[in-house]
Amino acid sequence: MSTEITSTPFAVAADAVVVATDLTKIYGEGDSEVRALDGVSVSFPKGQLAAVMGPSGSGKSTLMHILAGLDHPTSGSVLVDGTELAGLNDQKLTLLRRDKIGFVFQFFNLLPMLTAKENIELPMKIAGSPPDPEWQATLVEATGLSTRMTHKPAELSGGQQQRVAVARALLSKPAVIFGDEPTGNLDSKTSSEVLALLRRAVDEFGQTVIMVTHDASAAAIADRTLFLRDGKIVRDAGHLSAGEILDTIKTLE
Amino acid sequence: MIGLVLRGLSTRKLRSALTAIAILLGVTMISGTLVLTDQIDRAFVQIFQQGNSKINVVVKQKPPFKDPQTEVFLNAELVTTVRAADGVWLAEPFIQVQGYVIVDGEAMDQTGGAPSFVFSSVSEQLNPYSPIDGRLPTASGEIAIAKEIATKSKAKVGQAVTLATQDGIKPVKIVGIVQYGDGSTSLGGSTTVLAPLIDVQNWWSLQGKASYIYAKAKDGVSDDELKANVRAALPQTDVIVQTGKEDADEQASVLNDLIGKIIRYALLAFAGVAVLVGAFIIYNTFSITVAQRTREFAMLRTIGASRRQILGTVVGEAFIIGSVASIIGIGLGMVFAWGLNKLFGVIGFGLPATGLILSWQTVAVSLAVGVGITVLASIFPALRATKIAPIAALREGVTLPVGRFQKLTPALAIVIAVLGAAGMVFGLISDADTTSRLLTLAGGAILIFVAVAMLARFIVRPVVGVLAVPITKVAGGVGKLASENAARNPARTAVTAAALMIGIGLVVFVTIFVGGLRESFTGAIDNSLKSDVTVTARGFGGSLPAGVLDAVRAVPGVETASPVGGTAAQVDGQSFALIGVDPKTITDVYAFDWNDGSNEAVQSLGTDRALVENAIATTLKLATGDSFKVQAISGASATFTVAGTYTDPTILNGFVVDQAALEPLLQSNATGLNTVFVTETPDSNPDTVQAAVDEALKGYPTAQVQSNAQQKEEVASSVNTILVIFYALLALSVMISLFGIVNTLVLSIFERTREIGMLRSVGTTRRQLRAMIRWEAVITSIIGGVLGVILGIMFGWAVCKGLESEGLSFVFPTVQIVIFLVLSIVAGIVAAILPARRAAKLDVLEALQYE
Structure with a gap:
């Protein structure tokens, strides 16, 4: 079911949520020039869970940063839910992130002084819009932490904290959720709980998730697996098993 | 967002409390001063209104100009004209002079600044004093004494005593003990004697003179009517006719100008210093916490918080800290005023007793200054927080970006320093009025303090480099570590030291200034007087x-x-x-x-x-x-x-x-x-x-005989009193800067938790850890102390040179400077106690796992 697209022309799916066209990102100049991204074009349709993999320095983090509007490409264009990111000022980018993008971080980044429930509600509070209570209840139930909502992050395990972080990203029903090594700081058991939640977000709630990961077992739950090397997409595959992923990584290194 | 701010504050309790203290003490001083001076003000009004409560109209001499130290008198015979005016029921001349009674060889005079009065005794219908024992004096040679004197001297009605007058010591007999008004207020700490008009006139060379003519109206004649009638009866243009209330208010305001306002502005100036020091500490604390919360702010930015919201979070925090600190400060200000009141009483300058007054102006000014300064000091750190890119949330080990403002720091600091120097020069040499000169001088000094604080970061590394040598000799490896820690974040160390610098700088300055005053007087005696003995009027x-x-x-x-x-x-x-x-x-x-x-x-x-x-x-x-x-x-x-x-x-x-x-x-x-x-x-x-x-x-x-040495001693002792008061007032600012050192250490220990765990795990003892923190504090306090001493000497020298024509000479206070430097080292050691203890208490394992 895997298809090599490196040679095929770039086609944008009609229901694409994130579309990147010919992205380059160059750090430094002259001899010290580094092409972190070298002409990347890719689109992500709605309701897909995509994993972006690649060795260190392949450009996968840079790609995610640019797709999420956290960094600017040297050239190329990014559309998020139909909005072109190039040329947006800080205020507009902030509003875009607030309304259309959710984030799950490697180090959870929960606020230590807030309870789990308050952390989940935080983005909505910042936006000044009330959360949908039914949706919130569904999410809390999905985290499996209904009884722990009044606890502070310090009283939760890493996996529990990350599930709270996923719920936080989902509460505003963003167009897309970006995960930055969401299991990078977890052991395999707690990883799988978090991954299950992300899978459920896509399958049951129709969300779109793009995550950068090193972890083959994390990528193995994805509908689609992208491999980057030297700033280029070298393989764009559908669902792969952990074994297939490891094999691909070996060929890349 | 407000909820977030509140939650953040309650999680960082110690930090919030230490920050609040920095501003709280300054606000305490401001509100305390205002409460105290309002009280003085009201006391004066009450006293004079009680004094004039039986008097409808007052006639007095109009001097060609006002001199608060000279009493003026009018022709006592005008009383006949006043009596003849329509509506006057009773009119009498009244004189007030300075003098005192001597009981059993002991002079019952004031030791503080308040005067000892002798009043001519007017009829009971006009007299604010009423006998509580005996009667008012009527015949020559009789006196009545205030109950305060009676209590102190145990003098009784009928006792023969003597009265110190301008014309020498006169034998008199006590015929009454009197109280002022209803006895609820006393006339400050003043001691009052009543004597018949004729005696006062004769014994103070005031024959035919009066201080005032008091008039009482017939029934049904209002004060204003009577005033108009008396004015019409008196064609003289050099007399003033006022109602009793007008006169009381005027006297109160004259006395208030002389005492209340001086106390108010002097104390407010020191409160201002305390607030300035507090501002430095708040700035520093917020800079540090913003740096430590970089990831948190970045995360908030990625999940959609705008720059404005980040700014709001930091400034909101400052607003809440400032508000809480100000409210507590206002409360403590009442205590401060009460304490000062007691203190004045102890040093023999008893203030009139009335209750404490918390006016809305006091509350408004205290809140405005406390909240305003806190918010203002947090603005730069808050602006830096808004510069944090959201992407910082996804990266490890991010640091706060260097702001544009920061790169301009040296240039800006130099501009500020030049402005400050210009202000000081203007203040010293211009011929504008004293108030604006003093204000420009103070403004100039503040700018220079700020400029030096901004530039101090550049000297931190070299200075620490020098200090590291002896410290490492004394403390070994721990000393070396301490030196490196102090130099690790020069801006932080610099601002912490700068807060101490202000206090120490002003301490050195007043030492030089007051020393210059003393020197100018003793120098004048040495150089100008050929005589050995001087007789002066007490x-x-x-x-x-x-x-x-x-x-x-x-x-x-x-x-x-x-x-x-x-x-x-x-x-x-x-x-x-x-x-x-x-x-x-x-x-x-x-x-x-x-x-x-x-x-x-x-x-x-x-x-x-x-x-x-x-x-x-x-x-x-x-x-x-x-x-x-x-x-x-x-x-x-x-x-x-x-x-x-x-x-x-x-x-x-x-x-x-x-x-x-x-x-x-x-x-x-x-x-x-x-x-x-x-x-x-x-x-x-x-x-x-x-x-x-x-x-x-x-x-x-009234004659006082002194040798030149005694005159010098008298000046030296009053100068020392002033110095002690100045030191006490500046001690508050120094204390605030100590909180600053505590705060910076606590914050830096907090961010070095993992490092401290590592040090402990490789065998650093708790004692060594405490020593390390202590040395860090000492390095900071030495930098602050040395900078302060240098600035203090510069200010002192400039002001002494500028006021040379007024007799001020510059004396280098070597001994005091050594003492101040030692004290700043001690201050550092004291400031390190709490942070060192916290660091030493950290559990090694937990510290190592700390994120």
Whole structure:
């Protein structure tokens, strides 16, 4: 079911949520020039869970940063839910992130002084819009932490904290959720709980998730697996098993 | 977002509390000062209103200009005219003078600044005093004493005592003990004696004179009606007619200007320093916490918080800390005012007793300053927080970006320093009025402090490099680590040290300034006085009885006794002293420091020539040969020609004329004598002569006989009192800066938790860890202390040079500076106690796992 697209022309799916066209990102100049991204074009349709993999320095983090509007490409264009990111000022980018993008971080980044429930509600509070209570209840139930909502992050395990972080990203029903090594700081058991939640977000709630990961077992739950090397997409595959992923990584290194 | 701010504050309790303390103490001082001075203000109003409660109209003399130290008198016979005015039921003359009663050889006079009064006793219908034992004095030789004196001296009605008057000691009998008003207020710490009008007039050379004429209205005549009637009856333009209430309010406001306002502005100035120091600490604390919360802010930005919301989070935090601190500060201010009140009482300057007043103005000013400064100090850190890119949330080990503002720091600091220096120079040399000069001077000093604080970061590394050598010798590896820690974040160390710098700088400055004042006085005595013994009038504005001069001259061993007198006068609308000397003898006792002129000029003064002190001549643009008109407070005026100029900002500071020329310009009760300079014959001993003069003046209680050494001692002791007060007030600012050191250490230990765990795990003992923190604090406090001393010396030198013409000379306070430096090291050690203990308590395992 895997298809090599490196040679095929770039086609944008009609229901694409994130579309990147010919992205380059160059750090430094002259001899010290580094092409972190070298002409990347890719689109992500709605309701897909995509994993972006690649060795260190392949450009996968840079790609995610640019797709999420956290960094600017040297050239190329990014559309998020139909909005072109190039040329947006800080205020507009902030509003875009607030309304259309959710984030799950490697180090959870929960606020230590807030309870789990308050952390989940935080983005909505910042936006000044009330959360949908039914949706919130569904999410809390999905985290499996209904009884722990009044606890502070310090009283939760890493996996529990990350599930709270996923719920936080989902509460505003963003167009897309970006995960930055969401299991990078977890052991395999707690990883799988978090991954299950992300899978459920896509399958049951129709969300779109793009995550950068090193972890083959994390990528193995994805509908689609992208491999980057030297700033280029070298393989764009559908669902792969952990074994297939490891094999691909070996060929890349 | 507010919820987030509150939650954040409650999680960082210790940090929030330490930050709050930085501003709280300054606000305490501001509100305390305002509460205290409101109280003083109201007390004065109450006292004078009680005094005038039985009086409908007051008639008094209108002086040609106002001089708070000179009482003016009017013709007592005007009372007949007042009595004849429509609606007057009763009118009596009243006199107030200074004097005191002596009970069993003990003088019942004031030791503090408050005057000891003798009042002429008016009828009960007008008198604010009423007898609680005995009666009011009516016949000559009778007195009544205030109950405060009776309590202190245990004097009884019927007891024979003596009264110290301008005309010598008079035997009198106590016929009554009186209280003021309803007894609820006392007249400050003042001691009051009532005596019949005739005695007061005779014994204070005020025959036919009165301070006021009091009038009481017939039933049904209002105060304003009576005032109009009396005014109509008095054609004289040099008298003022007021209602009792108007007079009370005016007297209260005069006294308030003299005392309340000085206390208010002096204390507020020190409160301002405390607030400035607090601002530095708040700035530093917020800078550190913003840096530590970089990831948190970045995360908030990625999940959609705008820059404005980040700004709001930080500033909101400052707002809440500022508000809470200000509210607590206002409360503590009440305690502060109460304490100061008690303190004044203890040092013999009892303030009139009324309750504490918390006015809405006090609350408003305290809140505005407390909240305003906190918010202002947090703005730069908050702006830096908004510069944090959202992407920082996804990266490890991110640091706060360097702001544009920061790169401009050195240039900006230099601009600020230049502005500050310009302000100080303007303040020192311009001829604008004193208030604006002082304000520009203070403003200039603040700018220089700020500039040095901004630049201090550049000297932190080199200074620490130097300090590291001895510290490593003393403390070994721990000392080395401490030095590196102190230099790790130079901006942080610099601002922490700068807060201490301000306090120490001002301590050094006042030491130099006050030392300069003392030096100027003792220098003047050493350089100008040829005499060894001086007789002066005790109490302010007093004259000596004319008999004093003859009494001194009659003492065996006295070679020359040279009289000096004076009056308040104005030239070109500015107030100066007009000094009368005896041309034949003055140059035997006093050495003129001539700018233009000679001792011959003194001999030829005559009745129309005057010598002018150099600084005054400069101010009024007078040179030898110029003529000027002098308006004396008595109402008389005269024209003089400048016969010479000399420099003396201390002893004979004013216009010097012949006694004979002074005479016609004096008020009728003034003797034209307030000082006698005495030299002894070559074959006699100064101490013996002084003792003999003292003995000869036994009958003149207002005369005070002092040797030059005693005069210097008196000045030194009052100067030391001022210094102690200044030190106490500045100690608060130094204390605040100590909280700053504590705060910075606590915060840096917090961010180095993992590192401390590592140090402990590789074998650093708790003791060594504590030593390390202590040395960090000491390094910071040495930097602050040294910078403060340098700035303090510079300010002190500049001000002494600038005021050289007013007699200020610069003395380098070597011993004090060594003491201050040692004290700042001690301060550092004290500040390190709590942070060191916290660091040492950290559990090694937990610390290692800390994120």
